[in-house]
Amino acid sequence: AEIQHCLVNAGDVGCGVFECFENNSCEIRGLHEICMTFLHNAGKFDAQGKSFIKDALKCKAHALRHKFSCISRKCPAIKEMVFQLQRECYLKHDLCSAAKENVQVIVEMIHFKDLLQHEPYVDLVNILLTCGEEVKKAITRSVQAQCEQNWGSLCSILSFCTSAVHGDAAPGAERKAGDGGRAGAG
Structure with a gap:
């Protein structure tokens, strides 16, 4: 009810709608911060990137306001709806094209600490990682460097995850190799 009340009073322009999902019983942190x-x-x-930002944020705000009343009030359902709408708006307004033409700006916007604290950031970065090799490599380099700056050598231990999770052919091969390894480790 508190989110619904907040959404009624928030407009489709600006970041007000996204604030409605923070500081309540079903807290989804990061939406407002991504908007800001x-x-x-x-x-x-560039012009295409500016257009993407305007259209995608408006799409997300409009969709959240209009679809919220149609779903269950249970927190997992709310979170799933929020992430689904976020993905739809990013794809509808061509996040990948904007990212490819503005790689450096996108990379500067992604902070390691946000990936640890905010699910919407993880969702955004996972979509960006599908936007072609140049975008993927730039983001991977940046996040890896930030990780090492924060966690040191622990990040290099975790780096095997990037090839297993993000490689096109790797998941099937990794799963087979991993299954045998798990049996011996347990």
């Missing part, structure tokens, strides 16, 4: 980060960095994007 996009708006703060909008001037660094």
Whole structure:
């Protein structure tokens, strides 16, 4: 009920809608911060990137306001709806094209600490990792460097995850190899 009340009073423009999902019983942190980060960095994007930001944020705000009343009030259902709408809006307004033309700005917007604290950031980065080799490599390098800066050598131990999770042919091969390894380790 508190989210619904907040959404009724928030408009489709700006980041107000996204604030409605923070500081309540079904807290989804990061939506408002992503919105603010996009708006703060909008001037660094080319025309296509600016258009993506305006259209995608408006799409997300509009969809959240209009679809919220149609779903169950249970927290897992709310979270799933939020992430689904976020993905739909990013894809509908061609996040990948904007990312390919504005790789450096996108990379600067992604902070390691946000990936640990905010699910919507993880969702955004997972979509970005499908946007072609150049975008994927730039993000991977940046996140890896930030990880090492924060966690040191622990990050290099975890780096095997990147090839297993993000490689096109790797998941099937990794799973087979991993299954045998797990049996011996347990």
